[in-house]
């Protein structure tokens with residue numbers, strides 16, 4: 338693993354996009370203050386009871402989910418590489434009156450530092466657009482395992498790599514992702530909150546920024562589902578659940594997706610079911 342220069346370019350690309358995303362979210366602080374949640378049922382079920390648990394939310398972005406996890410009783414730390422996302426998250430925490438610790442750091446660095454300091458957590462969580470930013474799954478998985486308490490769990494909910502084989506017409510146009518193959522996104526991180534048209538804004542959708550153009554390109558890494566699971570298993574984590582879902586929560590991969598209740602986005606009528614999202618829970622085995 339290195340690719341630090343690529344990860345730093347991603348930081349710039351995310352920094353540029355946060356304001357556009359924010360412009361669509363409405364009064365999220367008020368929504369959270371009144372007990373609203375940005376979480377979807379899939380991650381809530383996989384995480385289980387959070388009362389009294391310690392939890393690290395990796396790649397937490399704007400912090401809405403981190404604060405929603407805190408509302409469920411966990412003591413939370415949110416970690417993200419983007420300066421702007423962490424500034425937004427800290428402001429949201431203060432305005433919503435929900436305490437949480439937000440740290441700006443590269444996920445690899447933060448995990449290494451926490452492991453060296455012998456910090457341990459009951460849960461590590463990450464969701465919705467995660468592994469595509471990681472150039473090295475084995476190091477990531479090993480460092481997550483290192484900071485879990487024995488019996489602690491890593492919960493991941495992410496977009497399914499199978500979704501990446503389709504073009505906007507739902508034709509099988511691209512190879513299934515594998516090997517962390519780098520993919521340059523010349524247009525950088527886009528305004529996916531705007532194009533979701535309300536799918537990612539539970540506090541209400543605001544028109545906000547239109548025609549957002551990101552001046553910074555970004556770099557993705559294409560992994561298959563088997564590679565993610567194998568990395569976690571290889572780090573000594575026992576897979577206790579692996580779910581696949583034929584819809585994506587909130588995010589529209591293409592304009593023709595059908596929105597069903599619960600902000601679930603399905604392919605257009607006539608496209609046979611295919612997994613668009615997966616969730617897993619992996620436990621650190623308690624060696625005696």
Ligand SMILES: C[S@@+](CC[C@H](N)C(=O)[O-])C[C@H]1O[C@@H](n2cnc3c(N)ncnc32)[C@H](O)[C@@H]1O
Pocket residue numbers: 344347348351396397398399400401402416417418419422442443444445463464465466467470
């Ligand atoms: C699609 S977002 C994840 C969505 C997020 N869970 C949410 O609730 O909105 C991906 C996040 O990964 C972060 N990221 C990308 N590369 C990273 C890295 N190397 N270390 C830490 N965070 C990173 C980005 O800044 C971005 O906030």
